[in-house]
Amino acid sequence: MTPPSALRTVVLWAVALVALAVTLFPFYWMLNTSLKPATEVFASPPTFVSAHWSLDAYRTVLTDRPVGRYFVNSLVVALGTTALSVLLAALAAYGLTRFFPRGATPFVLFLLFTKMLPETLLIIPYFRLMSDLGLLNTYWALVLAYSSFALPFSVWMLVGFFRGIPREIDEAATIDGAGAWTTFVRVILPLARPGLVAVALFTFLIAWNSYVWALVLTTDASMYVLSVGIANMVGEYRVQWNELMAAAVIAALPVMVLYALLERHLVSAITAGAVKG
Amino acid sequence: MNVRIAGATRLALSLAVAAALCSGAARAADPIVLQWQTANLTESQYEPIWKKTIAEFEAANPGIKVEPVLVARKDHWTKFVAAAQAKQAPCIVSVDLTTAAYNGYLLSLDKFWNAEPASFRSAWNPDILTAAKWKGQLYGLPIWGGTYGEIYNRDLVVKAGLDPAHPPKNFDEYIAWGRKLTGDDHWAMAVLGGKTDTTTRVLLTWIWANGGEAFNADMTEATFAKNPKSLAAIKTYLGFARKGGIAAPAPTTTNYLEQTNLFAQQKIATMRNAYWSVAKVVGDNPALKGKLFATSNPANVPDAPTLATVTASSISASCKYPEAAWKFIKFDADRKWSIERAVVANWMPMRNDIADAPEIKADPMLAQFVAMGAHARSYPLPHPAWAEIAANDIVDAVQKALLDPDKTDQIFRELDAKVTKKLNDI
C-alpha cells in the first residue's frame, strides 16, 4: 500500500472522530442523565457536566425495583438460549456440510423463511402454544422463542465455518475407527471453537435484547427480564428519566464488557464462516 | 479451552432446567393465586397503597394470594389480550370495559352484585354503574376515576397581572387570559395531539363545553364536523396551537406526560387535566405545592358537562376462582382504600359515601373536583370499538388538522364518515 501521508492520516482521523461522536453521544447522554438528580434532569439549558452527579438513581433502581432479579432472569434466559441454539446449530451445520456435500438448498431456504416471519403475527399463536404446554412464566418459553429467532443465522454462519474445516480431518478420524458422533464431538467441535464463540455472542445478544415476547409470556414479576422491567418504568403518567437511564446503563454495560473482551473472535469468525462460506 | 466452553454450556443448560423446575414446583404448592393486572400498578404514587391492600387482604383471607401483574400502560392491553385469547388472562383486571365485555373476555358480575346487601350496593350511584355495564349486565365495579378540570399555576397567573379569584368562564375570557399568559419561551397551555386517547379526552371536554356533541345519543353516528358547535370548538381549541397562538409548540407529540412536564417546569400556566396530575406535577417540582388552583372548564353554555374517567375492576371470563376474585374486588373497593387512593394518589373515589370524610374535606382542591364530578359524563364511551376510535382514529384526525389547519373541516368530515362506519360494524 501507499505510505500514509500525514495529511491523509489527519483527515481520516477527523472523519473517524466525527463518526465516533455521533455514535457515542447517546451513551454519554444516557450516563449523564442517569447521574443527575431528578430536579436537574429538566434544567434548561441542559447541563453536560454537573456538580451534582451522584449514583442515587442507581441506588433507587437497585433497591426499589428488583432489577437484580431481572438481571439474573435475563442472564439465565440468554445463557439458556445460547446453549440450546449453539448445540442445535452445530449439529445441523455438521450434518449439512458432511452428509449433504451437494448442499441442502431446501433446508437453507426453510431456515431463511423462518427468519422472515413478522413477530407480531406469531405472538398470540405462540402464546397459546406455550400455554398448552404449561410453559408460561418459565424460562423455557423465552429460551425456545429466542432460539427460533437465532437459529437461522447461527446455522448459516456455522455451515460456512464447518466447510472451512478440511474433510481430510474427519476422514482421518473415521479411519481411526471413530463414528460420526465421536468425530463431531472430539474433532470438529474443538476445531470450530472460534465459530461457536461468535455464534454464541450473536445469540446471547438476541436473547438479551428482545422485548415483546418476554412482555407477553411472563406475568409473574419475579420472572421478568431486564427489557420488560425497564419498559415498566416508562409510565404514561410518570417517567423518571434519571432512573430509567440508570436501568438502561445497567442492562447495557455487561453486554458491552463481554463484547469488548470477546470482540476479536467476532470478526475472525465471520471472516472464516460467513464470508468464505 | 474447549473444556471450559463445554462446562459453561452445561452450566447454562442445567441452570435453565433447574430454574424451570423450581418455578414449576413453586406453582404447584401454592393455594389459590389471583393475578391482578391494572395499568396503574406501575404508577409510583400508587405503589405503597396497593402493596398495603394486598398485604391486608392476604392476612384477612388465608389461602388466597394476590399476585400483581406489573405492566407499562402502553403494553397493558396487548398483554391482557394475548393472555385472554389463550384463556389465561389474570383473574382481576381493569381494562377497557365495553371492548373487553363485547369480546367475551369478562365475566358478568350480576350474580355477585345482586347477592350483596343493599347497604353495600347503595354506595354506588346508578349513573356510575351504567358506565360499567354492557348490554344491561354489570362487568366491573367502579373503583376510581378522574374528573377533568382546568388547573392553573397561581404564581404565573399573578405575574401576568391576572386575578386568580376571577378565572375565565367562557372561551373568550380563556383566550384573553391565554394571550397574557403567553410570552417568548412560555405559553398559556398545551394542545394535546399525541398518540394516546388522552388527546381524545381533552378534545371531548372542549366540544362539550361549547354545547357540541361528538356522537349521537345511541352511539351510531359521529358528529365531529356534522354538529357545527363541535366543529367550532375543535377549531378554537386546535387553533391555539397555530403560530402566534397561546399553546406550547409540538402538539402532535404532546400527551399527558409532556403536558405535565411543561406545567411542572412552569413552561405553561394552565392545563386541562384530572386531579391526579397535581400529584405528578408536585412530585416533579415540589416548589409548586400549594401554588395551584382549579376551576371547572370554561364553557360557552350553562352546565356544560366535563369528562370523568371510570376505572372498574372486572373478573376475566377464564378466571378459575371468581368467588375469591370478587372478594378481593370488594375489599379493594372499600371506603378505606378509596380515601387513601384519593389522598395519596389523587384518584377520585367512585363511592358516594365519602364526600364527607374528613380526609377529603381537608383538601379543598379535591373537594372541588368531587363537586365538578356532579356534572361529568363517564368515559370511556360505551362502544366495543371505542378503544380504537379514541386512540387511533380521532388522534389521527387531530394530528392531521394540527399539521394542516386549513383542511380541518374536511379532515373531521372524513373522520365522521370513518367512525360512523366503525360504530355500525359490530
Add this chain to the structure above:
Amino acid sequence: MDLAPRQRQRLTGYLFVAPVALFLAAVVIVPLGSAVWTSLLRVRGLRSSFVGVANYATVLADETFWHGLARSAAFTASSVLLHVALGLALALLLAELRTARTALRIAFLTPWMVAPAVGATVWLWLLEPQFGVVNYLAQSAGLIGSPKAWLGEPLSAFASVVAVDVWRGVPFVMLLMLAGLQTVPQEQYEAAALDGANAWQRFRYVTWPNLRYLVVVATTLDVINTVRHYDIIGVMTGGGPASATEVLPVLLYNTAFRGNRFGEAAAIGVLLLAIVLALVVVYIRITRIDRDAGDAR
C-alpha cells in the same frame, strides 16, 4: 452392497439435521399455521367465524394498507441503503487507520449491543422538544431558530426513525464488511499499487470485486430484518404523526392490539410475509445470475 453404507450415511446426516428442523417446525411452523388460519376468520374476541378470504379483500381495499406498504418500502430502502453505505465506509475507514483499531471497532459496535426498544427510548429523550439535548445543540449551532418537534411533523418524524434505525443498524454491516476486508488478498493491493492505482481505483478494482458477494448477503439479511422491524418505530412514534411512520409491522400491531381485529391483522401479516418472500426470491435470482456470470468470466 454399495448402497447400504451410502444410505446409512444419509440417515446419519438426517439425524444431525433433524433436531433443528423439528424444533423450528414446532416453534415456528405450528404458530404460523395457526396465524394463517386466523387470517381466514372473522375474530371478535373469543368468537370467530370462517369468512374465507374476506379479510384479505378488506385489507387490500383499505388505503391504509397501501399507505403502510409505501411507508415500509421507503423506510426499508432508506435504512438499508444507509446501513450498507455507512457500514462499508466505516469498515474501509477502520481498515485504513493504523492505531487504536480494536478500541475504535468496539466503540463503533456499541449501538448494536443496546436493545432496540431501549435505544429508541434513549433517543426519545434526546429528541424531546422542550428539554431534549438535540434541540439545544442544534439551536446553539444555529441550525434551527426555535425548538423543533422532531417526531411531531411527518417528514422529520420519518427521518428521525430512519436515523435511529441507521444508528443501530450500521455496526452489524460494518462488522460483516470488516470481516470481508480481511479476505481480500494483500497481493492484489500490492499489484494495484505497482500499477500506480489511486485510492478510488484500488477500491473499484480490488476491494469491491472481493466484497460484492458479501454486500449482497448483508443487504438481503438487512432487508429481511428492516422490513419486519417494529421496536424502534413502535416506541418512538407508534406510527404517527398522521400515519407518517405507519409501516406494515406497525399497522399490523395497531390493527391487532389497538383495533382488536385479529383476522385482518393476520391477513396483513401474511401479506407482509408474502412480500418479503417475493423480494428475497427475486433478489436471490438476480444475484445468482450475477454470480454465475462472475464465475464464467
